[in-house]
Amino acid sequence: MLPMSVLLRDMHKESKLLPPHLVAEYLCQLLTRIDVKTFGATQWNVLRSAVKEPQRPLNANSNILATVDKTFLQYLQDKIDGDVWVTGSKEYTLRRRVFNQAISHFPIGIVVPQSEADIVKIIDYANRQNLQISIKGAGHGVTGAAVINGGIVIDMSTFQNIELCADGQSVKVGAGIRNRDLDRFLSHHNKVVPLGTCPDVGVVGATLGGGIGFLSRKYGLSCDNVLAFNLITADGQQRVVNAGEHTDLFWALRGSGGAQFGVITHITFSLHPAPDSIEGGIIEWPIHKANGILTHYSETVLQGPRTQFLYAYIARSTAKQAKISIMGFSEDPDTSLHDITSWETDADISITHKQYIECQSNNYEQGHALYWRNGIIEGALTQDFITTVLQCFQSCPDNAGGIMLDPLCGAIQDVGAHETAFIHRNASFVCSITGVTPPDQVNIEVTEWVNQTYERLSPFFNGHAYQNYDMGNDFPLIGYYGQHTQRLIAIKQKFDPELRFVGALQRHLQKTA
Template sequence: MMRQKIAVITGAGSGIGLALTNKFLSMDAETLVVALCRQSSKLETLYERFEPRLVIEHIDFNHKTAPNSIKQALDKYDHVDFLVHCAGLVAPLKRIHSIDYEKWCTTQRVNIDIPFFITKLCLNKFKHSRVLYLTSDQPVSAVEGASAYCVSKAAVNMMCDCFKQEITDEIAAFATVAPGNVDTPMQKKIRQVSSDILPMSAFLKDMHKENKLLPPHLVAEYLWQLLNRINLKTFGTTNWNLLQSINEGPLPPVNVNSINLATIDNSDVRYLQDKLAGDVWGAGSKEYTLRRHVFNQAISHFPSVIIVPQSEADIVNTIDFANRQNLQISVKGSGHGVTGAAVINGGIVIDMSTFQSIELCAGGESVRVGSGVKNRNLDHFLSQHNKVVPLGTCPDVGVVGATLGGGIGFLSRKHGLSCDNVLAFNLITSDGQRRVVDSSEHSELFWALRGGGGSQFGVITHITFVLHPAPAYIEGGVVEWPIHKAKGILNQYSDAVLHGPRTQFLYAYIARSTAHEAKISIMGFSEDPDTSLHNIARWETDADISITHKQYIECQSNEYEQGHALYWRNGIIEGGLTQEFIATLLRCFQSCPDNTAGIMLDPLCGAIQDVEADETAFIHRNASFVCSITAVTPPGQDIAEVTEWVNQTYERLSSFFNGHAYQNYDMGKDCPLACYFGQHTERLIAMKKKFDPDLRFAGTLQRHLQ
């Protein structure tokens, strides 16, 4: 059983501390929050929602009994994973010559002495823990009229540095953070002071009037990400500053201009639940925690709410709600997209997992598939009818998501991409209209949905595919050689892809491994006895052969590693693999950190090239290979070294690419649209503006337009 995480937050009764308490409770259903506060009236609502995961300890830090009370409160716990010091006094706000000594001491006691006491008390409870002190801009400078506060915050910075010097990361990492000007009760007190005493109060009054003060929930989002998403070493070696980070990174989801956080309250959730037959999962529930996760464990996004519709009517009502609340929508099938785009930060996720229907149509010549169906589900269903649809080779990938971006698999060289085999889409657009999209109805959308990638224009509820007879003869498996054989293998592989039969499909890859165990591998599929995969084993000596006669469904049941963090870059190659490309690729792999990354080549050609370049939104009709450079690491591991290798390898190989990338291997917001859509970019943008004018549906087109 996983150990429960414990977060101790001081000053949890108001302002940033209250918002951060809410954030911790909402984002992880397994975390216990110990809230240390002087008054708790504003915590009562949270207590009603999250009890018993919220423990409220009433402690006045200025009272002489505070140390004993704190010790009694924390002695109940044998470990503390997060300690965040939000409690603080800004008074006395007076010129230094008129400050009462006792009040000066009170400020220092609350702002520095008690944080020191609590931190020291928790040292034997820490293990790879994180301690965060709220302070002011770095370095702290004197502010006229606020000397007691400034001195205490300067002391906090020094105290943090002292802990860093003497305490190792194995125990805890320490950091300070400057949250900026935040609209809190403390800020309100500052604004009420005469500008003759505190000149800054006039500036803050103006900021308040112009609505430029940061909301506490935005600061809490930033702090939560610091504590949970940044690796331990980076966390403890940086002086964090919210406003600077908004402008420069390192936490992309925090954007003060566009963020839509905590905009759905309990009454909205109840309203939605009353309107829908399906489920509505808000932050803090176990279902929310489970459903917000995606395949790539490097991604951790937090939507405002997750909807699991039971019907098309539920989807229409959800879109209507999003339109009225001005919230963006992402659509989740299996969540296999590398960038985690299926789960949007701060918006609505429509989880289509209940749309599991599969039915034969037109006397068994076509099949209608629900958008929650995965490759394995459809393959198993069709195997009972001796039929196939060209699908990708990963069993857990969603059929709809892969199809929208293209869809490459074992049958693609014979029957084309998944999107080439679509007869019709059932689509609900941002105006709530249900549309059947095919070659005769909404033909513009039919063009765009075949290769445009993601749910760019609405929610796909079903896709109808043309069916093909299942292969009568199957040979499949893997052939491997030691890495020093790779040059000859890749030469042969290039020729096989360009000139080999359409009944044969071959992946080439160098999997992650140690340098001395590295192999060049060919994963193959053939339905022609005359082009046996055993012939491939003769390309070079010392082959390790794992090839058998199989049912097609067995070839489609490859096992893919689960539970890893991924970082992915890819490019498109036209023509054959040149000697220079092969040599460069192998030199790149030699510098790869052990057991962290690999390189893969997807073959194209064949029937994929039978479709004209302008017939669908998929632009890679003249291409021969997709080359992917992929980092694969355990979640939470520092990936700086391996991502640097991926980026450097991509740069070194880019001169061999044609400037494009495969849209199903989305590389994120830094990759320009033309990289995916080439000559079709402007046409797709125009269609996005037409069918989704408010940019309701998240995706690559929305990122560009926004």
């Protein structure tokens, strides 16, 4: 729907004068965004299905924008205790940014609620105006799905509460909390929740798609440790979702990825004792050692102890400086990370004894445009796969791309394939191909390398992809959800029949409507 159609309709309902320049702007939007192919299929009453391309942002310096801003604030700001930000404001500019600097989306408004009551009112407003909603926690999703073009963004950054439950064995976490916040809080109680290794990632967003980190092989995914979700659905109902209430949603929220069924305000996790003794660090070898390293790595992931977690990666670099690296974590003194250094000679070793929270404080580069593809590998890394990976990296433009392997197995495989929506229970690795460029430069050579590498490696993948590494509109729904696809579609249609909340399920259903 064109956002201005909402504004004009509301003004008409309240018998307000429609300024000629607003009508002219609406007609301008209409004429520039409807083409010959879509003209006959357009629903001209509300233009609900007319636009499939990203919304063009309004001119931030125009007089029209000032009227749009004022009108939007008038209809929503007065209803809630939180804030509404629109194009032209400094807060809008800051809050629409996401981690991936290749993404630049323009919602018609970014709303920062202060309470669950605010969220109910925002959803009601979106329902009445027929606007779609995206939810922003930390905005780390690689496709920038947290910030929607032409809809409403609910920015959950004010939901910063963390509460240790009375039993001391669980914790309730607000939707604005990032990994580093929860790790720091729990370190004072000598407890942990299995979380990802990037400190800036939002806890809720990562959990919805699975959540893989150092403790996953011992305690499972982040989503495997959820006791309850506090969820507000498209009908404005506040629901506690757990193993005894709304069990269909409880199943779906553990692995569907993204805020696709409503607004999650809090998650309650079960807790585990913090590790006592930890080794952590990075071991690197020259790239010509990679064949043997990746063979050893594969064997260790498939057969090694659950107390050990190892990433393997080739980081972006020049061809002459390329390394094969293992980032490791071990809490078992009998399986020291120093044993890994014997895999090949000429190792560059940076391993120390650490506190768990130090292992969770990795530095990730920021401020780049990212181009990301990924696939799932079952079983061992074959020699053909390893050879192809190394050949692909040789063709990568200097300092512009990398390939990474996330390990699975262990406790992740203890959960039955049908117990949650997460389908990768029998997988061994997630393989990611990433291109990196400055945010203000489009480098076709880099994006082509990512796509070509993905195509060359696809025969080694099982046809699926990790939900938290969303690959956008072109990737088929079954690739994320496999045998669970139809069940998730049915739950989406039950709780969000108007497709209010955006995500992979909404994109699929909107295409097939």
